Amino acid sequence: MTAGAGNAFGAYVARVARAGQLVVQPRMGFGRPEAMRAGLLAVRAASVTSVGTLTVDSFTRVGLHDAARRALDEGRALNGYPIVTHAPATNRAVLDGAVGPEFPVQVRHGSSRPQAIISALTLAGLDTTEGGPVSYCLPYGRTGLRESVRNWRESCELLTRVRQRGAEPHLETFGGCMMGQLCPPSLLVALSLLEALFFCQHGLRSVSLSYAQQTDTGQDEQAVRALRVLAGELLAGVEWHVVVYTYMGVYPRSRGGALLLLEEAVTLAVRTGAARVIVKTVSEAHRLPTIAENVEALEVASLAARTVERAADDADNEVLVEARGLVERVLDLREDVGEALIEAFTRGFLDVPYCLHPDNRRRSGSCIDIDGRLRWTSVGAMPIPKPAVMGRPHSLTADGLLTSLTYVQRKFDGLALASG
Amino acid sequence: MHRLNVVLTTTASDSHTWNLIYLELLLQEWGHAVTNLGPCMPPELLLRRCRELTPDLVVVSSVNGLGFGEARTLIPLLRDCPELAETPVVIGGKLGTGVEDEAAEAAELRAAGFDLVVNDSDGLGPFRDFVESMCLRVLR
Ligand code: B12
Numbered sequence: 242m243t244a245g246a247g248n249a250f251g252a253y254v255a256r257v258a259r260a261g262q263l264v265v266q267p268r269m270g271f272g273r274p275e276a277m278r279a280g281l282l283a284v285r286a287a288s289v290t291s292v293g294t295l296t297v298d299s300f301t302r303v304g305l306h307d308a309a310r311r312a313l314d315e316g317r318a319l320n321g322y323p324i325v326t327h328a329p330a331t332n333r334a335v336l337d338g339a340v341g342p343e344f345p346v347q348v349r350h351g352s353s354r355p356q357a358i359i360s361a362l363t364l365a366g367l368d369t370t371e372g373g374p375v376s377y378c379l380p381y382g383r384t385g386l387r388e389s390v391r392n393w394r395e396s397c398e399l400l401t402r403v404r405q406r407g408a409e410p411h412l413e414t415f416g417g418c419m420m421g422q423l424c425p426p427s428l429l430v431a432l433s434l435l436e437a438l439f440f441c442q443h444g445l446r447s448v449s450l451s452y453a454q455q456t457d458t459g460q461d462e463q464a465v466r467a468l469r470v471l472a473g474e475l476l477a478g479v480e481w482h483v484v485v486y487t488y489m490g491v492y493p494r495s496r497g498g499a500l501l502l503l504e505e506a507v508t509l510a511v512r513t514g515a516a517r518v519i520v521k522t523v524s525e526a527h528r529l530p531t532i533a534e535n536v537e538a539l540e541v542a543s544l545a546a547r548t549v550e551r552a553a554d555d556a557d558n559e560v561l562v563e564a565r566g567l568v569e570r571v572l573d574l575r576e577d578v579g580e581a582l583i584e585a586f587t588r589g590f591l592d593v594p595y596c597l598h599p600d601n602r603r604r605s606g607s608c609i610d611i612d613g614r615l616r617w618t619s620v621g622a623m624p625i626p627k628p629a630v631m632g633r634p635h636s637l638t639a640d641g642l643l644t645s646l647t648y649v650q651r652k653f654d655g656l657a658l659a660s661g
Numbered sequence: 662m663h664r665l666n667v668v669l670t671t672t673a674s675d676s677h678t679w680n681l682i683y684l685e686l687l688l689q690e691w692g693h694a695v696t697n698l699g700p701c702m703p704p705e706l707l708l709r710r711c712r713e714l715t716p717d718l719v720v721v722s723s724v725n726g727l728g729f730g731e732a733r734t735l736i737p738l739l740r741d742c743p744e745l746a747e748t749p750v751v752i753g754g755k756l757g758t759g760v761e762d763e764a765a766e767a768a769e770l771r772a773a774g775f776d777l778v779v780n781d782s783d784g785l786g787p788f789r790d791f792v793e794s795m796c797l798r799v800l801r
Contacts, residue, residue, distance in 0.1 A: 298727075299674035299675065299676070299725050299726075299727055300674050300727065302674070302676070303673065303674055303676075303701055305673060305674055308673070308674065308730075308731070308734075312727075312730055315730075317729075317730045318726070318757070318758045318760050318761065319727070319758075320725055320726040320727060320758055351676070380676065380678065381676045381700070381701075382676045382700050382701035383699065383700065383701050420678075420679075421679075422679075524759070527759070528726070528755070528757075528758055528759030529726060529758045529759055595678075595679075595682060596678075597678050597681070597682070597697070597699050597700070598699075637686060638686060638690060639683055639684075639686035639687040639690055642682065642683055642686060643683060646679060646683075
């Protein structure tokens with residue numbers, strides 16, 4: 242692998258988009274170097290337009306590198322690749338001949354203290370990763386928001402050092418996925434945008450903005466369009482694209498249901514002009530996917546993409562109105578986006594439903610409406626018009642929560658059953 | 662039925678919280694008092710919190726696939742502490758990544774000191790029975 246021009250992840254996605262195609266990407270990570278390399282090579286060899294993923298394990302995410310070492314020594318399976326624990330030479334060997342401008346690789350991690358991961362990935366010749374000061378903090382553990390903002394500031398600075406070897410770093414927001422499920426789209430769009438602005442304030446010039454498929458296609462289309470409109474306005478002079486995540490909540494159990502939901506995510510992406518999709522596999526509801534299951538998902542996704550066309554934008558878009566209100570309120574607080582985010586959470590101008598983190602006010606609530614759309618049941622102090630309370634203000638029960646969490650699972654398992 | 666003081670927790674590496682929110686509601690509906698310690702719980706901190714709270718029952722939930730391994734390092738810590746040596750400790754969720762021998766791993770965890778080990782496919786039955794039988798025991 243040549244260090245020279247690096248991955249050029251953003252440029253690659255832009256090139257594919259100009260050719261009218263969609264980039265598909267797995268969420269894949271294995272503990273052992275041989276398995277990780279085999280996974281990358283299998284994705285590269287598949288006849289799909291894809292980028293590679295190296296997903297980091299949970300020990301490394303929270304900085305428990307000794308535990309990762311022990312698991313490797315004892316031959317226990319990890320749920321991702323421990324990039325900090327494996328030697329730099331091992332990391333480079335895993336990537337050698339796999340990664341390059343025709344097959345950029347992104348590191349996916351989920352850490353609120355990512356400095357060691359960023360150092361390891363840049364040392365391995367990579368320059369593309371994802372996350373964000375809010376999205377890898379609030380739903381990801383015990384780190385305080387202020388500390389996470391500091392860590393992410395440092396991480397952006399570490400990542401931009403790859404420019405010294407002529408590479409252009411790329412960073413994707415995870416803000417479009419808060420909690421994986423039951424977060425109303427306007428807040429996802431706002432957080433994704435604010436994290437992208439944070440990255441740019443700390444030197445990034447190539448970013449992507451995520452949005453995770455939720456419960457209703459119409460609402461999701463509004464959300465992706467809202468994200469593109471706001472990015473167009475706020476990210477002048479920056480190379481950016483939108484990435485759609487296939488549903489990140491409780492997944493259909495059946496093979497048919499799982500693939501239908503994946504196809505729906507692809508449809509969402511193509512209709513709204515998103516450039517990239519991250520897939521989920523048929524084993525999502527059950528256990529970690531195999532390499533073959535990942536390749537299958539990529540093939541299904543890229544086939545589905547060919548049957549759909551870009552659709553015209555809706556004239557009115559309520560997600561855009563709400564998201565714009567949130568973003569503007571936060572940006573009005575402070576010049577520095579990181580400080581603005583901290584203040585916004587303290588004052589409850591941003592407030593993520595169901596999020597247990599102590600730095601989240603926990604005064605917002607959400608539910609799935611009878612038409613399948615995600616709605617606010619309470620907005621706390623967020624600058625969103627008070628919700629028309631749906632039915633009676635519900636007191637949450639275990640069963641009621643599970644019913645909401647499994648709405649998409651039941652819908653798609655049902656559809657698969659009905660279509661035989 | 663007797664009201665139990667339950668400590669609800671997870672492993673050090675696991676950041677999933679929907680499982681914790683769900684189990685908290687469930688145990689409350691069954692009539693128990695729950696202290697939900699939140700995601701990514703380091704074992705040393707769990708030990709400290711348990712010594713403060715002296716729960717009747719400790720419920721560990723892990724779904725990220727590293728549960729079998731982390732549970733092994735967790736349980737001796739609790740069992741070696743005199744106040745917690747006898748406290749019922751239950752673990753459940755998605756404890757492996759799909760490649761482990763689940764029955765063997767579960768048996769090892771029971772031998773190491775867990776009172777009940779349930780995996781996703783077991784459903785809620787065994788857990789409900791266990792908690793109910795605990796209430797009866799406490800009543801006697
Ligand atoms: C939502 C979700 C997330 C969200 C979590 C947001 C949050 N704050 O909670 C996000 C996107 C952040 C996330 C992150 C990750 N996730 Co995740 N996630 C899921 C997903 C899609 C749904 C989980 C959920 O919300 N379930 C709803 C709750 C209520 O139910 P539950 O957790 O399934 O638990 C049920 C039972 O297991 C049981 N139960 C649970 N605990 C206990 C305990 C006892 C005592 C009892 C009796 C019962 C019990 O009760 C529940 C109700 O039936 C699942 C896959 C799926 N199920 O579709 C993957 C999944 C759990 N995630 C997984 C992984 C690996 C991760 C990551 C490591 C990233 C990665 N490599 O893919 C990170 C975690 C980082 C870390 N440090 O641990 C894997 C675990 C693999 C395995 N075990 O084999 C899964 C299965 C996906 C997969 N197939 O790969 N995830």
